[in-house]
Amino acid sequence: MPAMVCTADELLGWKDFPKGLKVLLIESDACSAVEMRLKLEEMDYIVSIFCNENEALSAISNKSECFHVAIVEVNTQNSSGIFKFLETANDLPTIMISDNNCISTMMKCIALGAVEFLQKPVSDDKLQNIWQHVVHKQAFNAGGKDVSEALKPVKESLISMLQLPFGNAETGKQASVEAEQENNQDLLSGCDKYPAPSTPQLKQGERSLDDGDCQDQANFSMEQDSAEQDGECKSVETTCGNSIFECTALGSPASGEDAVKEEHESTNCCRTEINTTTCYEGKDRPSNKTSNAAGLNRSSAVRNTCGIKASKKRSKVDWTPELHKKFVQAVEQLGIDQAIPSRILELMKVEGLTRHNVASHLQKYRMHRRHILPKENERRWPHPGGSAQRNYYPHKPVMAFPPYHPNHTIPGGQVYPAWIPPGTYTGGIHIWGSPYYPGWQVPNESWYWKPYSMTHADAWGCPVMPQTVGSYPQFAQQTAPDFQTTIEMQYTGSTLLNPSDLHAAEEVIDQVVKEAISKPWLPLPLGLKPPSTECVLNELSRQGISKIPPHTKAPNIR
DNA sequence: GTAGGAATAT
DNA sequence: CATATTCCTA
Numbered sequence: 001m002p003a004m005v006c007t008a009d010e011l012l013g014w015k016d017f018p019k020g021l022k023v024l025l026i027e028s029d030a031c032s033a034v035e036m037r038l039k040l041e042e043m044d045y046i047v048s049i050f051c052n053e054n055e056a057l058s059a060i061s062n063k064s065e066c067f068h069v070a071i072v073e074v075n076t077q078n079s080s081g082i083f084k085f086l087e088t089a090n091d092l093p094t095i096m097i098s099d100n101n102c103i104s105t106m107m108k109c110i111a112l113g114a115v116e117f118l119q120k121p122v123s124d125d126k127l128q129n130i131w132q133h134v135v136h137k138q139a140f141n142a143g144g145k146d147v148s149e150a151l152k153p154v155k156e157s158l159i160s161m162l163q164l165p166f167g168n169a170e171t172g173k174q175a176s177v178e179a180e181q182e183n184n185q186d187l188l189s190g191c192d193k194y195p196a197p198s199t200p201q202l203k204q205g206e207r208s209l210d211d212g213d214c215q216d217q218a219n220f221s222m223e224q225d226s227a228e229q230d231g232e233c234k235s236v237e238t239t240c241g242n243s244i245f246e247c248t249a250l251g252s253p254a255s256g257e258d259a260v261k262e263e264h265e266s267t268n269c270c271r272t273e274i275n276t277t278t279c280y281e282g283k284d285r286p287s288n289k290t291s292n293a294a295g296l297n298r299s300s301a302v303r304n305t306c307g308i309k310a311s312k313k314r315s316k317v318d319w320t321p322e323l324h325k326k327f328v329q330a331v332e333q334l335g336i337d338q339a340i341p342s343r344i345l346e347l348m349k350v351e352g353l354t355r356h357n358v359a360s361h362l363q364k365y366r367m368h369r370r371h372i373l374p375k376e377n378e379r380r381w382p383h384p385g386g387s388a389q390r391n392y393y394p395h396k397p398v399m400a401f402p403p404y405h406p407n408h409t410i411p412g413g414q415v416y417p418a419w420i421p422p423g424t425y426t427g428g429i430h431i432w433g434s435p436y437y438p439g440w441q442v443p444n445e446s447w448y449w450k451p452y453s454m455t456h457a458d459a460w461g462c463p464v465m466p467q468t469v470g471s472y473p474q475f476a477q478q479t480a481p482d483f484q485t486t487i488e489m490q491y492t493g494s495t496l497l498n499p500s501d502l503h504a505a506e507e508v509i510d511q512v513v514k515e516a517i518s519k520p521w522l523p524l525p526l527g528l529k530p531p532s533t534e535c536v537l538n539e540l541s542r543q544g545i546s547k548i549p550p551h552t553k554a555p556n557i558r
Numbered sequence: 559g560t561a562g563g564a565a566t567a568t
Numbered sequence: 569c570a571t572a573t574t575c576c577t578a
Contacts, residue, residue: 340563341562359561359562363564366563
């Protein structure tokens with residue numbers, strides 16, 4: 001294969017990655033090509049333009065040039081050629097761009113290994129982020145070993161990138177927030193298990209294909225009602241147990257800032273619950289929207305009252321959504337059986353939190369989990385493998401890197417499981433599985449196609465890993481899966497299920513998580529919203545693609 | 559002595 | 569209730 005993917009060594013020696021990234025651009029329209037080139041060059045990428053796949057392919061095969069990533073325009077006229085390109089240059093991470101959203105083309109490209117499909121005009125952010133695919137590919141090729149080593153320089157380079165003061169005030173703020181979390185969670189400490197970047201295209205708060213994503217959560221956005229219950233000001237006691245916008249869709253930037261302070265109680269903040277657009281559910285919830293607003297005011301009033309005394313003593317830990325999120329993440333990463341207080345604590349990296357706190361929370365967590373799983377088990381899903389409405393990526397999430405580019409920042413809530421406090425009114429629709437105990441959602445679903453791509457994982461160009469699965473954070477897509485369902489899917493390989501082996505299923509999941517942890521190649525979300533699996537399959541078969549091109553062998557998951 | 563985890567207290 | 573604290577065990 002005329003593969004031009006860079007090697008680990010190359011990455012190692014790469015000074016200011018991703019500067020100098022060599023981009024192969026196939027664009028039939030000269031104007032667009034130039035425009036694109038300019039943009040890319042502004043980002044310090046090195047661009048070579050080809051107006052058709054043949055030129056590009058010959059350049060590749062001549063080895064006259066090498067490339068790290070390809071950006072390929074596809075349209076109705078050139079698609080067959082482009083397909084050929086994809087097939088031939090299948091080692092080159094290829095990003096499709098297109099004017100029309102022809103779903104079948106899109107899918108075919110993805111099926112042929114395209115790593116991303118973007119609509120034109122492509123935003124700068126997305127262009128900026130193409131390097132992620134290179135890293136990802138690299139990580140992928142590295143087979144999980146030494147990946148973190150290999151990516152170290154990249155990481156460093158990213159750190160500096162993140163620390164740059166960004167022009168845009170708003171995004172700048174977010175960026176720094178992200179950076180901070182980054183540092184906390186992944187960079188400063190030994191967390192380099194997850195070096196693979198995650199492309200947040202799916203999650204961009206702005207427009208785009210994924211509007212449905214946060215919808216569900218958004219509906220739950222409520223103020224915290226705690227204030228009204230107890231006369232005492234909770235905010236004082238609990239300092240900064242703030243909640244970051246779980247549902248970023250709503251999240252106002254303002255609330256975000258405050259919220260971020262969460263862990264740093266040292267800042268003595270009296271927390272501002274006012275705007276927190278968490279998924280909290282007020283008691284007055286079912287009524288109407290206006291009550292919501294009222295609630296907000298109320299809570300803010302209360303807060304103000306007590307804002308004066310800033311008592312530092314924190315007698316109780318407030319397990320805010322964020323805290324819990326971290327907690328769950330930690331647990332997920334460790335695997336349920338490895339999840340012990342000390343390690344969780346370590347992973348969480350929350351200042352001031354004690355092992356005892358974690359232990360206590362863990363206790364509760366386990367109880368709920370125990371309680372909930374069996375119940376879920378009973379209401380096992382009636383539609384096996386097929387039903388398009390729910391085909392979930394059956395793996396537990398292990399978050400890699402949040403987005404790097406400022407404009408790619410995704411508010412935390414999109415990535416992590418939303419916190420739906422117990423008692424949340426789910427309106428009869430079970431949002432994320434457990435109507436019984438919505439608070440303990442275990443994030444687990446993700447990409448719809450995964451179940452089908454187990455064998456041809458890589459070929460799908462979709463977020464999968466060679467042998468294992470990467471766990472993925474909950475991407476709150478349109479429908480949410482229910483936990484058990486997911487387990488079964490995975491356990492049975494999305495075939496038919498014998499709805500009995502809950503335990504086995506659980507073990508599998510745990511194991512998957514463990515494996516995922518030990519194998520750093522995390523999937524990259526694609527820049528397009530995955531159609532339902534059924535849809536994809538139909539489309540593919542309609543196109544005569546019964547099996548996916550070889551590419552990389554992705555062994556089945558047991 | 560330490561930590562995890564269940565039981566119990568607040 | 570949700571957390572903290574205590575108690576028991578390894």
